[in-house]
Amino acid sequence: MCLIGKIVLQIFKEFWQRFTAPFLYIKEIPILYISIFSFCVTLVSFQIYESVYVYTKSLRIFLIFLLAVLLSALLGYMVKNISFSQREKEERDIGSKNVQILFLALMIGFRLFFSFYKDYKVLQSIESFTDVYNQKTVQILDIDRSDGDTQEIIYEYNGVKGIGYVDWFEDLQIGDVCNTYMEIEKPENFSDFDYVRYLKNKDIYLTSSSVEIDGCSHKFSIKTSSDIFIWLKRNLRMFRGNLSKQIENYLPEPQASLLIGILFGSERAFSEDFEESLRISGTTHIIAASGYNVTILILASSKILYFIKKKYRLILSLVIIWLYCILSGLGASILRATVMGSITILALLSGNVRNTHLLIPSGVFFLIFLNPKIIFDIGFQLSVLATLGLIYVLPSIENLLKKILKIKSVPQFIEENLLGTISCTLSTLPISISIFGKVSLVSIFANILVLPLTETTMLYGTIALLGSFLIEGISDILFSIPYIQLKIFQRIVEFFGSIKWGYVDVGTSWFGWLIGIFLFLFCIYFYPLDQENYYVKRLKDI
DSSP states (O other), rough: HHHHHHHHHHHHHHHHHHHHHHHHHHHHHHHHHHHHHHHHHHHHHHHHHOOOOSOOHHHHHHHHHHHHHHHHHHHHHHHHHHOOSOOOOOOOHHHHHHHHHHHHHHHHHHHHHHHHHHHHHHHHHGGGGOOOEEEEEEEEEEEOOOOOOOOEEEEEEETTTEEEEEEEEOOOOOTOOOEEEEBBBBOBBBTOOOOHHHHHHTTTEESSOOOOEEEEOOOOOOHHHHHHHHHHHHHHHHHHHHHHHHHHHHTTTTHHHHHHHHHHHHOOOHHHHHHHHHHHHOOOOGSSSOOHHHHHHHHHHHHTTTSEEEHHHHHHHHHHHHHHHHTTTTOHHHHHHHHHHHHHHHHHHHHHHHHHHHHHHHHHHHHHHHHHGGOOOOOHHHHHHHHHHIIIIIIHHHHHHHHHHHHHHOOOOIIIIOOOIHHHHHHHHHHHHHHEEEEEESHHHHHHHHHHHHHHHHHHHHHHHHHHHGGGGGHHHHHHHHHHHHHHHHHHHHHHHHHGGGGEEOOTHHHHHHHHHHHHHHHHHHHHOTTTTTTEEEEEEH
16 A cells, blocks of 8 residues: 555656646746737737627727736736746846846737727727618628528628628629628627627628629729738639639549548538538548648658658648648638648757747747737637647657557557547547537547548649649549549548437537646646657756
């Protein structure tokens, strides 16, 4: 019994050392501290701002200003009373770090204030042009193919973004200026979903259930700096549309839509049964412009370019994911995922594992600074968690298997396909359960089978597409390879989608938080330590 007590005490002591070491490290590095602190401050600030319900606009703007003052006071207090270095005697070093912290903290404070003020001004302006059905001139900012006989559009009216629906046969392009007849309304929440908050996080403040197009001007001219981005999206969308038509000429459905979704991330219309199978099997993300596709591209390019030196292989991977991002239309979700993937590649290029732990939070801080509302975007949350899963959960699982099986290394195929899929799935579970309240029990198995297939489909699909423009006579032969692969993909999805118990309604969000806490503690204890690890030094000092 005494022996068991000593073993338990030793395990607890080791766990406590591992648990405290990362926090001491975070405390010593300004960018890590301010990244985590900015995340918390942004989250709390927006929650306070959105929960304020007042009847007069003047009171609301006063509360916004008061919140900014309180945040600044809090930042100043923390900078003054917290030491950011272990060596207290190095006063210059402490002062330098405090100045960095204060500067970054003030940047976040001012950015939050301007974000709140912009939101206030927009809410004030939309009071004058809602609830009236008449002619309005709008600019089309984005177009999405919706289910049924309508297509979803994002438009801009008097400097404010709105969302509406037009008939599917309307020939619209991004950047078109259209005369429309519609009634503009303020969005309303559903019984179980905060739709207003969801749209506001995308800077959308207006809705129109039905938009009647009276005429559009397809001529586009660049007048402001923001028009450059619209022009780029417009031409990329047209280019992607031409490539999609080329694929449709050689492949039947649903294989054509699957390949278009995998290569370009375009949303396509599938049959209801196949849509349900994709949802149950947890493979919807593969045919959408998502962070998972960026991960697949990085893994695939690493395998295909194995004969090149690691440095140049990583550089080419960086180029490839940005080309994919551009071809996908520079959507917000894929752009964020590409930034996160780029940060990971840059960390690997540096050759120092420690840089990974610095660049990831730095990238998150940069994205939050550019758009504080991004913190509430589900796609951003999933991208960050999937990246953290590959960096922390994957090595922890691998280290556990080494100890259990008493092996020196895990086979590469198992590490990349099995453990990589498990790590990404587990790390995103807390958000998936908390937000959607549901989880796919078969997604891990489905993705393990689909991932290697998707990597080669990207390769052969791209070769077939390029070959169809260069050598038209052999296009059918070239497309036969991705057709067979996509047929297998379809069968796998339909098989797992037919499992009735494959999709479970959890119902309670706290279960997702429990999984998140467990993964955090699991990584703390099993994350492998070596001389390059970021808190191995802190373990020696404790």
